[in-house]
Amino acid sequence: MALSEAPHDVERARALSEALSRRAEHDTSFRAHLTQWQQQAQLLRTGDGDTHNAISGGTQHGPVVQGRDFSGITFNAPPSSDQ
Incomplete structure (x- = not known):
């Protein structure tokens, strides 16, 4: 609970x-449960970090x-029937 109140607090995270x-x-x-949670959490992204996208080498003639x-x-894939 303490960490959720201040998620960027390094000391709370360390504790x-x-x-x-x-x-x-x-x-x-x-x-065992903590290890399982850790493995699942590693698959998630936090939203932190940068993304740099570029298209080079000429004109793009298709979807990107x-x-x-x-x-x-x-x-x-064919469109779903609920569209």
Whole structure:
């Protein structure tokens, strides 16, 4: 809760990390769940970071998608019936 109140507070983040680490050392079930959560969290993006997109080398004659952290995009698929 304390970290959610100030998510950029490095000291609160460090304290949470240490508390989770200590509990994981003594509780194998907690450690397994924490490891699973960590693996899932690594697949997520936080929105932090830069994206630099460029098209060079001539004129573009077709569709282009540029960006970062896309999800739910399908190429060359028929339109869904709900459109």
